[in-house]
Amino acid sequence: MLPFTYAVRNLFRDPGRMLQTIGGSALVVLLLVAAVALNQGMNNVLSASGAENNIILVGKGSEESMERSEVHLESETISATSIRGLDTQLGVAAVSGEIFYQAPLVTDSGVESQALLRGVFEKALLVHQSVRVIDGRFPGPGEVMVGRLSHRKLGVQTDDLKLGKSVRFEQEKLRIVGIFEAPGTVLESEIWFDRNDLANLTQRDTLSSITLKLDDAEFDDVHVFTLQRNDLELAAIRESDYYAKLSKFYQPIKVMTWVTAALVSAGAIFGGLNTLYAAFASRIREMATLQSIGYTRKALLLSLIQESLLATMTGTLSAFLLAYFLLDGLTVPFSTGTFSITLSPLVIGVGLIAGILLGTLGPLPPAIRCLAPPLPKALRSS
Template identity: 30%
Template sequence: MRFLINAATWLALLLGLYLWIRSPWWLLLILVAVGAGAMLLTRRGRQALAVARMGLSTLPQRIGASSVILVGIAGVVGVLVALLAMGGGLAQTLRATGSSDTAIVLRAGSTGELASGLTRGEVTLIAQAPGIARDARGVPLTSPELVVVANLPKRGSSSDANVELRGVGPLARAAHGKVKLIQGRWFTPGLRELVVGSGAEREFSGVKLGDSVRLGSQPWKVVGVFKAGDAHDSELWADADTVASAYRRGGFSSVIVRLARPADFAMLKAALLSNPQLHVMVQTTRAYYAAQSEGVTRVIRVVGISVGVIMALGAIFGALNTMYAAVSARGREIATLRALGFGGLPVVLAVLLETLLLALLGGVLGGAIAWGLFNGYTVSTLGADFSQVVFQFHVSPALLVQGLKWALAIGFIGGIFPALRAARVPVSVALREL
């Protein structure tokens, strides 16, 4: 029977912590406000505050032991927030790449542009579909594109990394919409010339304006730098036919289409899927790049939470040892208070308040360190197409709140058992302890 009670207690504790971590921030504020009101307005609450003030007044004498809790929890929160900020930054970059007024057409069943293949005849049929915007001359705003992967040395490193070389059509800038040239000029069709994304220029060697870089066993001249504010900043762009000739490809990977109106996507999709000469899949670029981000960000999130849990276990044990030692050192003081009429609940609440305060300070410290060191920090990682994506860590307010929730959860587990022990020790036994 006792085993079942203990198992049920642990299950309830874990369920409560899970709900705490998953709760929205506004619900947490309500719970804090209700708890604070109960502490101030009830007799036992005021007793708990009085006991907690006495305990906090002794913190300078226990600064070494108390710092174990603070530093341990700060480390957990800092690492957790940093890892989740990496996943969040990558997802934000990829989701910013797409829009609702552009679409991407791929071979049906393809997992991405590298696995897709479209013939020139199919590209011509796609451009004739309804719902596509046209320029002043009546030409459909489409860009047949060929994506290949090239190797370039990373800046400040001797190792090579994959970079995406995108061959684009003559109307690529109008079809994509967000690409702006910030240095140099656009490439000349038919020549081995490149324009590089601002992120790729920053992360890779040999792709500065005016540099000559060897791709596909041929030299290419960097004639311009562009900025799109999304994942395309990690790419090199060149003329699609020239890339196809250099890499001996006969077709294209995808077609980027600018819609006349976002509402025309359904008409475009229906027309392409109903054409028996085509075997394609159609998505808005927003949906496509959001799907591309899911796998990588899920892995980063799982790794981040796994590392956080492992570190949290260490922080919990540190908090348990510290608070057990603190309760033991204050055993006679707590027993005296109970003999004077302070109940067990105020003692439990007082010990919990002390631990939660230390946990909160540790969470704030860890979040501040993560924000100061990593917010806006630029890195690159392998994306869904096996090429590097340059992005920035994004330490959002939601992540900082998540870190504080983890900190308070660790503090609660680390304080509840010492608190219960302090309340359960018989007064007569505690008064006899040295």
């Protein structure tokens, strides 16, 4: 076995090639980390947004989009009184009829951007139990309450959506009176209106959906209700299943993330292989000399792999540092809300495995080619 210091000394023999190897591996690992973190962040926020014991009633045929759904106003009262086993708080059934709307909103700074609007009454807090008002109060007529991350969805500064500021929708100016959080869910990107206000501004006389929180009741009880009341034209879906379907809807975006990462990574890997081929080709005589004094080809191959691992793991560490400063905690807006990128153990594990594979499998083809020539021929090579 060659001493480990031999691999360390050879690594610094050509600083230019060393930096190319480190940079290429850092780029590959960084792209993989970003792809995994983006997909995991989107999956996590969508899966956390739906509660297992919440059932959504939407118009038949609109199970995949609450925005397109239309539910009769009287359905809220009928469902609250007809379905037994719903959760209640102080005698109030946990049933919330809501209007969900996506439209441009203008802030006081003049920025116009697409916003996620939800028209609700206070009893919405009975079904969306992850929501907590952290500043101000629940909105009344002429007022709105904004999610903690809604500024990211609108692409404005945090101060543009602080208490006392206003937003304009359909030429109507509404004052911000509350800020709420709903950690890890898409709700944090929404702006909540008084339901009557949003109905008037959008000229709607129907709801988008009704959310029910179950206690003793089961999903089948709600499903049977929708079948018995065909006149209401309702369909029931678990809130968790609704957001799971949304996750599938975004599958093409996730695939494109992986494809982009793979294409750029492939370019970096082939560039790194060319660098290794050039570096090892110039050392054929050196390898032959070491064989002639007693070192086996297996020992030389192991030393070349050690040399490559030192470079790629340095690149992997550099990628983690870049990801920590550039990606960790970053909030990314998408059509349904926003999600945060986190360097979770899974993300770090994928990056670490990628770095190890680059360092062990990458140098094998050029190293084998370097060690393949017969000893007499290798000693005569220039």
